[in-house]
Amino acid sequence: MRRPFAFLAVLALAACASAPAPRPAAYGTSPAAGPPVTAIAPDDVQAAAFARAFLDAIQPRSISLRRELCGFFYVAPDGRIAATAPRAGSFAGCDLDVPGADSGVFASYHTHSAFAPGYDNEVPSAQDLASDFQLGLDGYVSTPGGRLWHVDYGTRRVRQVCGPGCVFMDPGFRPVDEAGIRASYSIEDLARRMAAY
Numbered sequence: 001m002r003r004p005f006a007f008l009a010v011l012a013l014a015a016c017a018s019a020p021a022p023r024p025a026a027y028g029t030s031p032a033a034g035p036p037v038t039a040i041a042p043d044d045v046q047a048a049a050f051a052r053a054f055l056d057a058i059q060p061r062s063i064s065l066r067r068e069l070c071g072f073f074y075v076a077p078d079g080r081i082a083a084t085a086p087r088a089g090s091f092a093g094c095d096l097d098v099p100g101a102d103s104g105v106f107a108s109y110h111t112h113s114a115f116a117p118g119y120d121n122e123v124p125s126a127q128d129l130a131s132d133f134q135l136g137l138d139g140y141v142s143t144p145g146g147r148l149w150h151v152d153y154g155t156r157r158v159r160q161v162c163g164p165g166c167v168f169m170d171p172g173f174r175p176v177d178e179a180g181i182r183a184s185y186s187i188e189d190l191a192r193r194m195a196a197y
Helices: 044-065 126-135 187-196
Strands: 069-075 081-083 105-111 138-142 148-152 157-162 184-186
Touching: 044 069, 044 081, 044 105, 044 138, 044 148, 044 157, 105 126, 126 138, 126 148, 126 187, 138 157, 184 187
Parallel strands: 105 138
Antiparallel strands: 069 081, 069 105, 138 148, 148 157, 157 184
């Protein structure tokens, strides 16, 4: 079975945008986004630690609802890392608008909902990466098996920050092809994986 799209192509932080936010688009479309979002991002160690704690805290809700939760990480005016309130999506998708250039946003985040047979949701999708790359953002993705992934705009790859159980794991999770999950992927790698799934 093919993996449903896991994250929508257009992201947003409407509360921080100075102009009206563009209308959300379906995942896999090409949004007419402006220039990449620019923010002074924290270093990868700080950002990953924040992402791990935050996604660990929202995983139980995502799994219970069987819906993706998504939003943004940003640097607040006082220099602290913060997160927008999670927005609930569907089982295999989540809608956000494009963040404003002055929002302080440096990364998106989303969960991959609950475990379900036939879904390849232990890895990010090519669309997950394309969404972040188009906006010039990093991203963080948590999975039903408790993995945490970092989409790295600078290297144009996604890497596994930590493996199964490093954030809250769906009690119903069942390992599937664990040996086939690599530590890092390019967008092309993920497109090939999806085509073969």
